[in-house]
Amino acid sequence: MSSEKRFSFDNIPDLSGKVAIVTGANTGIGFVTAKELVRKNAHVFVASRNKDRGEPAVELIKKETKKDAVEFLQLDLKSLNSVKRAAETFLARNLPLHILVNNAGIGGTPFEKTSDGIQDQFGVNHIGHFLFTLLLLPTIKASAPSRIVNVSSNGHHRTTGIEFEKLNDPNAHTSMQRYGQSKLANILFTIELNKRLLGTNVYCNSLHPGVIKTEITRGVVANWGTWLNPIISIISLFFLSPDDGALTQLYCATSPEIEEKNHRGKYFVPFGEVGEPSAQSKDEELAKKLWDFSENFIKEKLGDDIFSKSCV
Numbered sequence: 162m163s164s165e166k167r168f169s170f171d172n173i174p175d176l177s178g179k180v181a182i183v184t185g186a187n188t189g190i191g192f193v194t195a196k197e198l199v200r201k202n203a204h205v206f207v208a209s210r211n212k213d214r215g216e217p218a219v220e221l222i223k224k225e226t227k228k229d230a231v232e233f234l235q236l237d238l239k240s241l242n243s244v245k246r247a248a249e250t251f252l253a254r255n256l257p258l259h260i261l262v263n264n265a266g267i268g269g270t271p272f273e274k275t276s277d278g279i280q281d282q283f284g285v286n287h288i289g290h291f292l293f294t295l296l297l298l299p300t301i302k303a304s305a306p307s308r309i310v311n312v313s314s315n316g317h318h319r320t321t322g323i324e325f326e327k328l329n330d331p332n333a334h335t336s337m338q339r340y341g342q343s344k345l346a347n348i349l350f351t352i353e354l355n356k357r358l359l360g361t362n363v364y365c366n367s368l369h370p371g372v373i374k375t376e377i378t379r380g381v382v383a384n385w386g387t388w389l390n391p392i393i394s395i396i397s398l399f400f401l402s403p404d405d406g407a408l409t410q411l412y413c414a415t416s417p418e419i420e421e422k423n424h425r426g427k428y429f430v431p432f433g434e435v436g437e438p439s440a441q442s443k444d445e446e447l448a449k450k451l452w453d454f455s456e457n458f459i460k461e462k463l464g465d466d467i468f469s470k471s472c473v
């Protein structure tokens with residue numbers, strides 16, 4: 162991985178007239194991403210599960226950027242009904258959507274299921290974003306040129322595939338393997354979606370943002386105990402700052418290079434370089450299998466016509 166910063170906040174073009182949604186934007190690299198998009202004049206939705214954490218983040222962005230075009234959008238990726246409501250709330254505004262950053266995530270958490278009954282790292286990191294993206298897709302297409310950015314992780318190397326039939330078996334995988342599968346899913350979703358977007362001006366890419374000092378370590382602490390906190394404090398001295406950690410997704414979301422170089426279905430690493438994901442991430446059959454699994458799971462929960470307007 163190159164450590165050269167070939168992209169900085171200064172390279173973000175003026176985004177006047179652009180509308181963006183960033184999931185999990187109340188903290189971490191999602192917060193920085195939303196803030197820098199607002200600073201460059203985009204109208205940004207901070208899509209977060211918790212009003213008590215989302216609304217203060219919106220106010221802080223307004224204060225730090227001295228701009229007002231930022232709003233809270235309630236989105237809990239752990240519930241398909243909440244995801245559907247969030248998409249409907251946004252669509253009811255009749256706004257275009259030029260940038261969708263699927264950033265929210267959990268990692269290393271103890272085994273739990275979402276309210277729809279699927280293991281939660283897979284459910285939050287992949288299934289929720291899959292539904293959210295497809296419900297917003299007609300608007301994203303109509304707003305082209307537009308971007309979809311899926312925030313994955315080099316943690317996807319921790320798995321050799323996705324064992325669909327064992328996703329809900331609490332003893333089948335370690336917590337970090339579950340994280341790895343969900344992050345592999347982010348890359349495979351990008352590949353298959355990109356295939357289905359052929360002939361459009363929607364640019365869909367995934368990325369590893371770096372190893373960054375954020376609240377993501379909450380998951381492993383919940384899993385292993387608070388004795389980890391002092392160790393995390395020490396090793397995180399060597400981690401990237403959230404500002405630097407946000408650069409790769411800001412590159413994917415805004416850099417003119419994405420369109421100039423026709424970057425589609427690529428996996429980026431810091432700071433905006435094309436990276437090399439695992440062999441499994443390039444498995445087109447697995448990507449199709451993941452798509453079908455995700456679609457069927459959601460149809461089973463929300464009804465067969467849930468994707469009737471998605472046109473993919």
Ligand SMILES: NC(=O)c1ccc[n+]([C@@H]2O[C@H](COP(=O)([O-])OP(=O)(O)OC[C@H]3O[C@@H](n4cnc5c(N)ncnc54)[C@H](OP(=O)(O)O)[C@@H]3O)[C@@H](O)[C@H]2O)c1
Pocket residue numbers: 184185186187188189190191208209210211214236237238239264265266267268285312313314315316369370371372373374375376377378
């Ligand atoms: N930090 C790293 O080293 C690193 C490395 C590789 C990849 N990543 C990826 O980068 C992304 C951002 O992570 P981060 O490091 O900034 O972590 P973070 O500080 O923990 O932020 C994660 C965000 O996701 C939100 N979120 C979690 N569960 C959600 C749900 N059910 N519905 C909606 N939002 C939810 C959180 O909301 P709450 O605040 O309400 O919990 C928070 O806003 C993740 O996808 C992560 O996998 C991070």
